[in-house]
Amino acid sequence: MSLPEPETEEGRAGLAALRTDPARAVLALDFDGTLAPIVADPGAARAHPGAVPVLGRLAPRLAGVVVITGRPAADAVAYGGFAAAEGLEGLTVLGAYGAERWDAADGVVRAPEPPAGVAAVREELPALLDGAGAPEGTWTEDKGRALAVHTRRTASPDEAFALLRDPLYALAERHGLVVEPGRMVLELRPPGVDKGAALTGYVRERAATTVVYAGDDRGDLPAYDAVGALRREGVGGLLLYSAPEAGDETVPDLARRADVTVRGPAGLVEWLRGLAGLL
């Protein structure tokens, strides 16, 4: 099986480094929109059925496989079907943008206590949404250490997103939180972590000389930046963009910078199968 040639020179160099020494390469993947198709109900998201089998084939050949997600680590593990998966005994899941860590080796989630601002936002959010005129279908996902306001199930998700944007930024700022905007979602979460720092830490921990990162949303941009910085240190890098299969708009900053574009989780699984075939 062959792999499509990366569209950039740096990407071709990254793929060549990966093929030369896979045992020193890290494969890092976002969850929603990358491993799991986007669905209207966040609680119904599940990894593409081909994801775990192909990751299980790849992982024993690599320095490490890590899922880096805005989800709580436990949710990603459950929705991904990652616990006790064949070949994924060394898998790591970095949840809540790197604040939480789960390792398949012991099945434990490690995480610090959320800051007090999260409880204050939880308290004030319902009245704020009422006052802002949040339309029917607006839904708050309580992630424990963050609150995510989803607009996908409103009649006009983009309009609802625009309506709620400023009030939610103001609320987050009042309580020392930051807003993470995503695909029809505005998440209020603690500052101080992002997917870039999470990825860099994992690459260093594994002493990797190549890193592959796949993502679909704005929250993945810090990981793209991290791959850029690692490349400048001499680490090989390959950036994949999981473009929307339907409905959602593309994220121009990811589309422009990616070395390889795949069509959603199904396209990513196909690419990973091609990689497994090559290795």
Ligand SMILES: O=P(O)(O)OC[C@H]1O[C@H](O[C@H]2O[C@H](CO)[C@@H](O)[C@H](O)[C@H]2O)[C@H](O)[C@@H](O)[C@@H]1O
């Ligand atoms: O970092 P990720 O793994 O990409 O997680 C980002 C957010 O993903 C989830 O929301 C997104 O997926 C939902 C299910 O497909 C979809 O309904 C929603 O519109 C998307 O924004 C999740 O619910 C959030 O908690 C994550 O932060």
